[in-house]
Amino acid sequence: MGRVIGFELNSQDPEKAAEFYSKVFGWEVAEPHWDYREVATGSGVKGIDGGIAKGPHDYPFGTRIQIEVESMDESIAKAVENGAMIVRDKMEFDDFYLAYLVDPTGLGIGLIENKR
Template sequence: MTNPNTLIFVDLSSDDPAKAGEFYAEVFGWENDPRPYGLYHRMVPGGQMKDSEGNDTPIGNFHLGIHKVANVRPHPDKDGVEPRTLSTEGRKSRVWILVSEDDSMDAILDRAIERGATLLWKDHFWKEFNGFNAAFQDPWGNEIILWVKGGDNPQIPANFTQE
């Protein structure tokens, strides 16, 4: 194989994609693009990927999908298949969001919690990847990790946990 396989999309599960689309639009400021409304919502963050110097590249930011668990599309069977419920317990995939320079982790957490999310943890620094992070679980059980780059000489507050 001469070219790598490319990740193009990640979906979150919801029993109410319309409400989940509104949640993510309000929490992160993304465009909520129903395709079709209530069944599948594409979240469009807008903007471009950045290069190592922080400049826009021609590559648009990744999109995120929200599918309805009652009948996940696409699928060869028009009626879908089991299971048709949310998986809210145990370990599952996590979605990592790089916090914009004109927003803050605390503001995002406040908006998410105000709309029904649960705070999982915050005030943590991960040295291996030089980042400050926090996490919440959305009202549908999806785990979201917020990330802020540490920079060249990160100043880690005394109350932060570290690894």
């Protein structure tokens, strides 16, 4: 089962967004890494963490959930078979793979496969 493990807030002014969410909701926002700021939404309480990023040209602003999958390749194939569009195909990072899709209704999602 694909589990929602995070979120990504895309903004053309990520510094201002980070300041807003930090001041209003007490989120802990890390320094940028790859123009992405990790966000902790609750210290010691259950919640979903995520990040704030400068929105790329293909998704300049908005919110995407991140869904953990067992197999990136199988999940992308199944999503496309069911009407999704690939925005950014499988990308490799140190500890995980990441891809961005748009579902058949136009909602943006991220897929994450952790390296084992």
